Amino acid sequence: MVVSSPPGQIAIVNNKTLQRDCLSRVLAVEFPERKILPFARLDEWNAAADKHEEVSLVIICEGEAPSDLSSLAAATAHTPPAAIIILSDSEDPASIFRALDLGVKGYIPSTLGAEVAIEATRLVIAGGVFVPAASLIRAASEPSLARQEQPGRNYPRISPRQLSIIAAVSRGKSNAAIAMELNLRESTVKVHIRNIMKKLKVKSRTAIAHKSREILRAEGYELHNAADMQRLSLDIARSS
Template sequence: MPEPIRVLVVDDHPVVRQGLRTFLDVQDDIEVVGEASDSTSCVAEAARTDPDVILLDLRMPGGDGVQALHALTAAAARARVLVITSFTEPAAVLPAVRAGAAGYVYKDVDPPALAAAIRAVHAGHVLLNPEVARLLTEAGPADGVRLTAREREVLAEVARGRSNREIARALNLAEKTVKTHVSAILTKLGVQDRTQAALYAVRHHLG
């Protein structure tokens, strides 16, 4: 049986954290490995517990979720971040998506849908509703970028959540060559990581 998905729950309300933990702990394939109540403790707990997925509230005292995302990037945290928010206006989550969040869900999400979202983000998918994708397309800095045919192929594989090794196998390339292509793609798109590159692929229908 595969290892469970390790989740860090970050929310400033203890009742919310406890409710999320109670539900997630009964999932066979998900394990809550830690909790945090603000941006600073989020980064510290991520370093201590090394989660696969961070379930991150956007609105917290002492540093919001976007600050936490920037701090996690600076700390080279490997976890993928799923934002959970009470904001219903799509534009409100754009800063979090641009800061590297792999997707978001609303706080009134059905528990089974939340578990499915955690699994999807862990598998490498990007969760955006169409309105957020449209806003990103309108405001994205990477519009008009020209990628080579091979770079487009590699980017499509990145959007599917595949590792460099898996991409190398799929495209019959050396892993070192894939790494070079990925670096070139990030540079051309003006993004910092694979998640943001995957977002570009999603909004330009390359995935």
């Protein structure tokens, strides 16, 4: 299926000149209709963001692990509705979920091949969310790796209705499917999901699914096994 996407420029933030130039050339070939804007540091991009309102995607390249994830919030605030992708050498689930909480739409580890990375970029441009399946499987089998929190107790008050919606989102169901399953209006489901995002302090459906794993476990909901988790990210992106 061919997915049309709005025009927009792509900004690349990478402090390594050779990598930055190579990525710029690859993206220019894969997305010829989009201008590529290279930046050496995130603060350079933040300073120039107001001059580039047409940027719809920012790719931030990191090393072993994102060095200052809190700075991503500034990048997000500067360029709504630009999407953010992190390209990193790290596949640490905690870093990935923290990035999702801050509004990142794609997390691409450098262990992935170019073809997968390009397709992940296309998915984000089309409005989806990309998370490496290997990290989801690892987090599913070792939940303690996903978050540095006390499980089960330190979560906001969630109503039974919201728990049902969280569980449905975690299964990759669309708003329309949730509305039909719970006998609600689709507009009501949207309001619930917005409120859930505020309570959990997240910005995406994927982040809801992962931040709520301990909540659902504590409330007795059935969780995904590793095989289910491998498909979860794409399912949630499609239902957004």
